[in-house]
Amino acid sequence: MEISDTELMLLGLVAEMPRHGYELEQVIVHRAMREWTAIGFSSIYFLLGKLQKRGLIRAYTSRASNRTKAQIPGADSQISDQESEPNTKPRKVFTVSKKGMRILKNQALRSLREISAHYSSLTRGLLQWPFLSREEALAALQDRLEALRSEEDRLSGLQLDQQPLPDYENAMYDFALSQIESEYEWVKRTAEYMETKPWN
Amino acid sequence: MEISDTELMLLGLVAEMPRHGYELEQVIVHRAMREWTAIGFSSIYFLLGKLQKRGLIRAYTSRASNRTKAQIPGADSQISDQESEPNTKPRKVFTVSKKGMRILKNQALRSLREISAHYSSLTRGLLQWPFLSREEALAALQDRLEALRSEEDRLSGLQLDQQPLPDYENAMYDFALSQIESEYEWVKRTAEYMETKPWN
Structure with a gap:
């Protein structure tokens, strides 16, 4: 199975630790990863879907951050709930599968081995x-x-x-x-x- | 007006001399121009259409090569006609317009001046x-x-x-x-x- 350059980058980030879609965009910006591969903001979710369909990553739903907030003792639960409302939505968190890890390694070695066309x-x-x-x-x-x-x-x-x-x-x-x-x-x-x- | 890398290459080939679509593909292969810009065979006609619509190239219809063949003295006109049948169709020949030449120069200078992203x-x-x-x-x-x-x-x-x-x-x-x-x-x-x- 072959995956694209941007799919490899996303797979690597998910393999580092479980991550959700928006977090991936943040990491890509923070670590200036667009220096190495062109990836559009809107294509991240599309590519995650593709990786998931092929069994390279798995998604589970998390409400963790929201529950933590609601459980802070003494917090005004009503305000807290309103404030954290954008976070109360269940979030899809992605992890790499065994198959995904295998493909990741193969594709990374292939990138190291094989030169790519370079137009200037x-x-x-x-x-x-x-x-x-x-x-x-x-x-x-x-x-x-x-x-x-x-x-x-x-x-x-x-x-x-x-x-x-x-x-x-x-x-x-x-x-x-x-x-x-x-x-x-x-x-x-x-x-x-x-x-x-x-x-x- | 900005044109793409492949459009610039086609524009340059048409600016060298009037050329029809299939000839462009032959020149691209013969001069190994895919070393410098990725261009699919099927996209040549599409891109020529785009350049024409924007007034950068002009098309005229030519039957020249066919007539030349038919006029060869002593040739069996019936066989000759059959053999050259693929060539008897009127062909669109493209030439560069004044505007096209201006854009060609601007874009070529811009390519020399500006570095492009290079992913390896x-x-x-x-x-x-x-x-x-x-x-x-x-x-x-x-x-x-x-x-x-x-x-x-x-x-x-x-x-x-x-x-x-x-x-x-x-x-x-x-x-x-x-x-x-x-x-x-x-x-x-x-x-x-x-x-x-x-x-x-």
């Missing part, structure tokens, strides 16, 4: 090179160098904000940053070459 | 690191190194097969290869580090 805006732009004027094209490459520096700063900052991170998560940031650095060097070198050579 | 199977796999055993994870990284070498060979071979290529197309291959090489070095370094450190 850079090659898509270069493909149209003959239609551009020398000045415009070279200026655009200079702008790209600045964009790469900004992205490097943004990602380094994000990595710093998240500390302490486990080794493997720092490795993810380091990898992303190493690819940016490599692209920067390539663009710089190529822009210099394009500047010296006769135009097209 | 590597970081998606690393994210699930805690669920994996040391042996499995390290073996998967070794497999990835082999996959990267194969991809390097495949892409270099493709570049060689296509020679002679203009400078900017060689640059596209060089860039893709430089990203693969950078990833290879990173995976090698990281696998060595992960091997020496205590597991999770």
Whole structure:
């Protein structure tokens, strides 16, 4: 069985601990996980449903947080009930199944093993090179160098904000940053070459 | 007006010279353009329709290739007609409009200027690191190194097969290869580090 990149991410989060849908969105934001996989807010519930149907996760209903509140001694039970009303709705909590854990491991190993197609805006732009004027094209490459520096700063900052991170998560940031650095060097070198050579 | 990556590629091909739909598919295959942008065979006609509706390309009807065949002196016109029957249908030929050329240039410069999100199977796999055993994870990284070498060979071979290529197309291959090489070095370094450190 194959699951998508976003399904793998959700499965991993549910495998860490039982979680409900809204909590998943919070964790995804808090841990900046959209850096690694594109996932829309609205698709989380849809994907959870798919994972459940295939027996990779199980759902049970929880009212735990609500009951805890109502049992606080001395609390005005009427107000407390009103205030916590959004929480009184039974919530679906998801856990990983044995089968789900097996698929999770297989798919994670497969992601490590197999390279994925990687399309870059850079090659898509270069493909149209003959239609551009020398000045415009070279200026655009200079702008790209600045964009790469900004992205490097943004990602380094994000990595710093998240500390302490486990080794493997720092490795993810380091990898992303190493690819940016490599692209920067390539663009710089190529822009210099394009500047010296006769135009097209 | 913004157009998609695949629309930009089609627009560029039509801007090179007037082309009909099936010819576009042939050029895309022949020049291995799916290395740079994912485009399905069936979506070409749909996207051409979209570009036409927005006034970026124009379509006219051509029977030219058919007439040429029928006029070859001494040809058995009956057989020739039957043989060329698939070609006798009037064909829609697409050309770029003035507006289309403007959008093409703008979008190409934008692609050069702006970096795009880049999701890698590597970081998606690393994210699930805690669920994996040391042996499995390290073996998967070794497999990835082999996959990267194969991809390097495949892409270099493709570049060689296509020679002679203009400078900017060689640059596209060089860039893709430089990203693969950078990833290879990173995976090698990281696998060595992960091997020496205590597991999770």
